[in-house]
Amino acid sequence: MSPSKLDSTDSFGHEEASVSCSKPENGCVDSLSIFHSEKAVEELLQQTPVAGMDEHLIEFSEALRTVAKALRRAAEGKASAQAEAAEWKRRYELERTRNIQMEQKVSGNNNCEMLRHWWIRSSLDNAMDMLRIMLPCLFFWEVGKEQNKRIAEARMAEQFSAEKNGDLDCERVKNSDNQSMLQNESNEHSETGCMKHGIWSHEVLRDRESDSNSNADRNKIMRKASFKLSWWCNGENGDQHKHDIVSFERGNITTAERSSKQISLKWESDPQTVLILTKPNSVSVRILCVQMVRWLRERKKLNVYVEPRVKVELLAESSNFSYVQTWKDDSEISHLHMKVDLVITLGGDGTVLWAASMFKGPVPPIVPFSLGSLGFMTPFHSEHFKDCLDSVLRGPISITLRHRLLCRVVRDAAKNEYETEEPFLVLNEVTIDRGISSYLTNLECYCDNSFVTCVQGDGLILSTTSGSTAYSLAAGGSMVHPQVPGILFTPICPHSLSFRPLILPEHVTVRIMVPFNSRSPAWASFDGKDRKLLAAGDALLCSMAPWPVPTACQVDSTNDFLRSIHDGLHWNLRKTQSFDGPRDRDL
Numbered sequence: 169m170s171p172s173k174l175d176s177t178d179s180f181g182h183e184e185a186s187v188s189c190s191k192p193e194n195g196c197v198d199s200l201s202i203f204h205s206e207k208a209v210e211e212l213l214q215q216t217p218v219a220g221m222d223e224h225l226i227e228f229s230e231a232l233r234t235v236a237k238a239l240r241r242a243a244e245g246k247a248s249a250q251a252e253a254a255e256w257k258r259r260y261e262l263e264r265t266r267n268i269q270m271e272q273k274v275s276g277n278n279n280c281e282m283l284r285h286w287w288i289r290s291s292l293d294n295a296m297d298m299l300r301i302m303l304p305c306l307f308f309w310e311v312g313k314e315q316n317k318r319i320a321e322a323r324m325a326e327q328f329s330a331e332k333n334g335d336l337d338c339e340r341v342k343n344s345d346n347q348s349m350l351q352n353e354s355n356e357h358s359e360t361g362c363m364k365h366g367i368w369s370h371e372v373l374r375d376r377e378s379d380s381n382s383n384a385d386r387n388k389i390m391r392k393a394s395f396k397l398s399w400w401c402n403g404e405n406g407d408q409h410k411h412d413i414v415s416f417e418r419g420n421i422t423t424a425e426r427s428s429k430q431i432s433l434k435w436e437s438d439p440q441t442v443l444i445l446t447k448p449n450s451v452s453v454r455i456l457c458v459q460m461v462r463w464l465r466e467r468k469k470l471n472v473y474v475e476p477r478v479k480v481e482l483l484a485e486s487s488n489f490s491y492v493q494t495w496k497d498d499s500e501i502s503h504l505h506m507k508v509d510l511v512i513t514l515g516g517d518g519t520v521l522w523a524a525s526m527f528k529g530p531v532p533p534i535v536p537f538s539l540g541s542l543g544f545m546t547p548f549h550s551e552h553f554k555d556c557l558d559s560v561l562r563g564p565i566s567i568t569l570r571h572r573l574l575c576r577v578v579r580d581a582a583k584n585e586y587e588t589e590e591p592f593l594v595l596n597e598v599t600i601d602r603g604i605s606s607y608l609t610n611l612e613c614y615c616d617n618s619f620v621t622c623v624q625g626d627g628l629i630l631s632t633t634s635g636s637t638a639y640s641l642a643a644g645g646s647m648v649h650p651q652v653p654g655i656l657f658t659p660i661c662p663h664s665l666s667f668r669p670l671i672l673p674e675h676v677t678v679r680i681m682v683p684f685n686s687r688s689p690a691w692a693s694f695d696g697k698d699r700k701l702l703a704a705g706d707a708l709l710c711s712m713a714p715w716p717v718p719t720a721c722q723v724d725s726t727n728d729f730l731r732s733i734h735d736g737l738h739w740n741l742r743k744t745q746s747f748d749g750p751r752d753r754d755l
């Protein structure tokens with residue numbers, strides 16, 4: 169039956185009642201006429217003497233009610249979409265005025281002309297694109313925003329590749345007047361980019377590292393030990409780092425062996441500086457830390473860094489520990505990756521998560537010692553710490569490159585999707601849940617431009633494969649080898665029988681949005697910490713981060729993973745069936 173026209177004639181030959189809905193050009197039914205239609209249907213159904221009539225007529229009247237309800241919902245949806253469109257139009261006008269002002273400012277500035285014009289043009293284009301997408305597609309405004317982001321990303325990629333090819337670099341080198349301006353520009357870039365929130369970008373790291381090399385203080389900074397990574401398989405040890413995943417030689421598609429190989433780390437110069445991170449409030453950890461610091465300093469002649477809290481503890485133990493280094497304020501933590509060759513963790517999985525969270529950019533190799541209850545990521549035993557560290561410092565060692573997720577909260581009021589607050593890098597997962605609210609969460613999920621689903625339940629977990637054995641597992645997700653790149657999409661107590669968990673590929677951006685018709689806000693937490701409120705209209709963007717966490721393996725990543733699920737979870741532990749049984753039944 170067409171929802172746009174409903175005709176009904178009762179079986180007693182009463183006057184025919186006609187309920188029709190006009191269908192305007194944009195394909196949406198008119199809300200007023202729907203309201204009248206629904207009322208008309210209700211009146212018609214009340215007038216109709218249903219009692220005593222045959223079942224078909226009763227079914228028909230029920231169907232009419234359902235259709236009328238659906239039409240009312242469509243009209244309500246349209247009204248809210250129209251309000252959204254008006255809001256977007258307002259934002260566009262604001263953006264346009266701002267850009268015109270910016271254009272006037274830069275008109276006299278030849279040096280930055282190219283870059284700035286690009287920004288202005290792309291912002292205007294983006295806004296225009298956004299309107300073009302928005303206005304005709306009132307119901308799909310979210311998809312429009314996502315497309316716009318893609319366009320902006322593609323343009324940025326073009327811009328950066330042009331910069332890489334030297335187009336802008338030449339300008340930088342030639343024109344000394346440009347230097348200070350470009351410095352500002354690079355600052356601006358890092359401000360608008362990830363560095364604003366303490367998360368590094370490749371660009372920023374390159375600049376910073378070359379700055380620090382040319383710095384007069386260069387000699388004061390300890391040089392890091394260099395190492396190289398190689399991929400090896402079944403005992404065969406190849407030195408070549410394979411970048412290609414697929415080769416197209418002579419039209420034949422072949423997958424490279426990269427994904428099937430273990431990763432091995434070989435020191436090219438001796439490690440000199442070690443950072444020890446410890447779980448707080450544990451006597452056994454404190455005792456081990458004292459022994460380890462002494463051994464590393466006295467036997468291995470290494471520089472040792474610890475957290476300020478631990479330095480206080482060590483000095484309380486003995487004033488001999490004055491050689492131990494630490495940092496005064498948190499801003500110094502952002503430079504640790506340039507000083508530290510190796511990180512040692514003493515604790516459980518939570519301490520490995522803590523260590524990873526300290527590095528907002530590259531992470532030095534981590535050697536995790538197990539002093540917790542489970543220890544999926546902590547394969548080393550503290551009793552043998554000297555042997556373990558000896559072999560790690562000598563190398564080569566197998567490592568697991570654990571992928572991390574970069575999570576950004578985009579508020580409803582944000583001008584674009586790059587205007588985010590405090591990005592988070594998670595090693596396990598980001599969880600979006602109902603917090604203290606007793607209502608179901610209502611979360612709209614998109615994967616790149618595609619609508620995935622609406623989560624109605626307790627929440628959703630976006631997990632790394634390392635986190636697949638943590639909260640995601642408890643919510644029914646698969647366990648995945650940590651070396652597999654991908655994003656696990658695991659619902660928490662979904663109120664639906666058919667909501668199975670998904671595993672998405674590494675290159676996608678997942679967007680979780682709290683819709684305007686949600687009954688309550690949602691809460692995001694990052695590796696079980698830092699809870700953030702997500703109000704209606706806010707979104708969380710999640711993609712694979714460029715900086716993995718290399719953790720040293722006891723044997724290799726597969727052996728360690730299987731051992732952790734056997735020992736930690738007693739995975740598939742079952743008494744073996746006895747040999748004697750009703751075997752003649754099969755004959």
Ligand SMILES: NC(=O)c1ccc[n+]([C@@H]2O[C@H](COP(=O)([O-])OP(=O)(O)OC[C@H]3O[C@@H](n4cnc5c(N)ncnc54)[C@H](O)[C@@H]3O)[C@@H](O)[C@H]2O)c1
Pocket residue numbers: 516517518519521540541542543544545596597634635636637638639640642694695696
């Ligand atoms: N229902 C659940 O299973 C549940 C609920 C909340 C949080 N968590 C997990 O706790 C993590 C935070 O850990 P924490 O130590 O700071 O908090 P915590 O001290 O509360 O420990 C939580 C437990 O999760 C285990 N765990 C952590 N990472 C793991 C991993 N990758 N694989 C297997 N087990 C893992 C820990 O060993 C610990 O037993 C979160 O990232 C989340 O995955 C799990």
Ligand SMILES: Nc1ncnc2c1ncn2[C@@H]1O[C@H](COP(=O)(O)OP(=O)(O)OP(=O)(O)O)[C@@H](O)[C@H]1O
Pocket residue numbers: 445446447448475515516517518519520521522539540541542543
């Ligand atoms: N260096 C640190 N500073 C502050 N907090 C830390 C540090 N290391 C670990 N934590 C926190 O301490 C808590 C407990 O740590 P961890 O999980 O390592 O120990 P555990 O609970 O005994 O081990 P398990 O989880 O295996 O039972 C975690 O919430 C973790 O975030």
